[in-house]
Amino acid sequence: MLLLASFLSQAAIKNAVTEQVKIPGDCSQCKEGIEAAAFQKNTSEASWDVSTKVASITYDPKKTSVDAILKKMALAGYDNQQYLAPDDAFAKLPDCCRTARAGKKDALVAKNAPAHQPESVPVSPVETAGSDPLKPVLAAYFSVKDALVNSDGKAASTQAAVLVKAIKAVKMGQLSAEQHTVWMKVMNDLGLDAEHIEETKEVGHQRDHFTSLSENMYKLIKAGKPSETVYYQHCPMFNDGKGANWLSKIPAVKNPYYGAQMLSCGKTTETIK
């Protein structure tokens, strides 16, 4: 039966040629993704093996090429010998398929990637505070938020680590009296939520902590005057209809609680200037 099936599929692709290509990935979800990207009726298909990480690509050379198929795989998020995936496509992959990006210029890409990603803020944990001592905290918060908008648990965890450091680095003496009072109240909770987000890579759990993190950030930012306009936004659906809030640098809604599912659900409820 298996033989017959493979015979049939071979029969559908004329002039069939098969080549082996290595594609990284650690689970069966990658198999689905890789094979779906390569599949085109009567033209091409692939079979990927999780243990060897080798995709065996069968195609009709009169209709397509290995290069074109590898490009499709990269557009689906899977780096390969010819193409590196666009950063947003890579970010959408399941955790187990997001293996270390071979040859990827990590340090720089982190800064350059944002061309197509919402609201990127260059983050550096040791950024000097300047006029606003809370600026690094807010910047790190936005990075966590962006990671959640992209449903990227790994990135959220990394950015949360930056946030933890930024919170610890705040010099209370530089805060205004009003902010100082609020800071004393929320400091511990802020740190706890940030640490929880850092500890897990599970987006759902991160989002739970992000609701209280956002509440406290809101209180804190509202107590002072942020160095740039901040938008307080609300999604009525999260948490079984109880709703949840977050802060954003842009007025457009990019919902961190649902990611791509419901990216623009919500509205701006307050503009803090």
Add this chain to the structure above:
Amino acid sequence: MDFGKSLAERLLLAFSLFLLAFRPAPAQKVVRYDLYVKDTTVNFTGKLKRAIAVNGQIPMPTLTFTEGDTAEIYVHNELNEETSLHWHGLFLPNRYDGVPNLTQMPIKPYTTHLYRFPIIQSGTHWYHSHTGLQEQLGMYGSLILHKKKEPVIPTVPVMLSEWTDMNPKNIHRLLHNASDWFAIKKGTTQSYSEAIRQGYLKTKVVNEWKRMNAMDVSDVYYSQFLINGKNESQLSQFKAGDRVRLRISNGGASTYFWLTYAGGKMTVVANDGNEVEPVEVDRLIIAVSETYDVIVTIPAGNADARPTAYEFLVTSEDRTRSASLYLGEGVKQLASPLPKLHYFEGMKMMNGMMKMNGNLDDRGMNMSLNQMDMNVVMYPEITGPVNGKTTLMGGISPENEHAHQNRYNSNALSAITTLNYAMLKSPVKTSLPKNAPTKELRFVLTGNMNRYVWSLDNRVVSETDKILIQKGETVRMVIYNNSMMRHPMHLHGHDFRVLNGQGEQAPLKNVIDIMPMETDTLEFAATESGDWFFHCHILYHMMSGMGRVFSYENSPPNPEIPNPKRARRKLFADDRAFHFMAENDFATNGNDGQAMLQNTRWSVGTEWRLGYNDHHGYETETHIGRYLGKMQWLMPFIGFDWRYRKMGMDEVERNLFGQQNTKDKRAVFSAGINYTLPMLVVAQAEVFTDGNVRLQLERMDIPVSKRLRMSLMANTDKEYMAGFRYILTKNSGVSAHYDSDMGFGVGFTLNY
């Protein structure tokens, strides 16, 4: 594919010319090019097709000059048809501007024509055929003018274009006959069934109520997009850390392109050959015939990283396809593809703007300079993923004033920075002499998508006189776009200032893209003489007559135009041309068909219904009519009907008014009017010479699904018809219909 030099060789040539420019140039250096224009065949899609190559290549060779040179360009026409070359964006004597029948006579087959002019400017420009639709067949090329001291940075000419296997003349004809074949190919029919499935039925009904067909951002379906003649290519000579200047020209006949880069932000440094203060953007759209100079950096990575090339991605505005240029060596880092357009959101937006009388209403937004882009409602990357219920429009309450103001402001809605004209600033003062007299001209860009009529102030080139201007005055143009498409308006031989809020440093351009409902103000110093074309650079709009001629008063006669009257007649012939269409349904119950000749205002059409026996009868109706008004909803006509039918003994038909009609043999003249009602129903009233009167309602080609069309008709002669047609190919379909005269039939339809 065999047309001459490879891209690498061409680049090498460009580089060596570039190096030459550093030598101390003698004054008045003459630079000569010989261009041989010749038919060729190309294979961009797997099929061999006719194209036009110059010196054996598509695009035409990159021509390079240095400011101060004298250009001598010999054009050898080896085609069996006329040609011409226009030097887009160049300041030159009028007789060398290259507009056939306006600034010169066409270059006849197998003759040579010399263009000789001093190079008095620098920057990225391009050149193309200005004859007929030749530009679509490959006649476009880069024209790089160096400064005497050019900054040292690697430079690549980037010529963007599109390819279709269809003959451009056929494209032009189909556009004029409101064929929806291109929409079928693009998957943008926006039919009723698609509307229902996606929850936009109301939107679709309102759209048709306002007498609009499906909306799209571009008119033509292309099978391939090209960068320097290739869909994909790699420039491996660049290394990590390099900065590269791309000199980009859009030589597409009707396609706007989105430009994005996988290696980070791009720095725009010049536009239409004029420098601007550097501005960093994530993306920009390049209008048809514009040029942009953009500096990109190939990111430097970790020491141990694999060498990486970064994709410069060029995507057509309709997002059907893209072309790629990989900068650098090694593994290719891809840029994110642009997600598909959300057409029904666009239709909804259009409904909101369209008034019942066909004018557009900007709701007091005072739009200009591409800052408010109504199309953002269709861009998932700006306004969220495709889903009617949760897009931004639904998410933000109308009382949120801030959000409302920025509804269409792409840069406020997202972190993606998109270039718009307000961000362009000249590094030098561009103010015009203050004491010069000013002539202010106002234009409204007008159009009719259904009939593909494009005009200024509802008049095409052949319906207007030249606009007289005087040397020494400042000409100010205020242009409002009241049509449903965007138009890249191009002025020959001059740069104009775009009044964009940058004061004395307003940028200089020679093409401005004006989106629907935008108003832009331009001004230029009238310093030349002769006749200069001002037109929409979408090839098919220009050929439909969307333009004007600016003519300097008291200009000396142009030696290239020996017979101005004859030249004028030939120039006007372009937009006066008639377009032919015909279709016939070979059905089991008879033949049913029509043939039509139409131009900007006139329509000559014949319909026929031919049975297979005398009892079913034979009849034809011929109408000659003229479309009136801007929207062309009204068409009075005169006609001639001929019928023959064998009915029973003494049988007589009566119409709803009780008038008798022996259909057995009838030959009568008639007069009547057509009027297009909401829902695109055509109402017809006709009086015949035998005193009979007929009223009729007809709706053709209701888009039921992607390829299924329904037609309905009824009239006071108690005739009625209902039919379906399923479109198989560009020229054929299958049909089923019921006709009160001929009964039920199924058939095969051929259309041209």
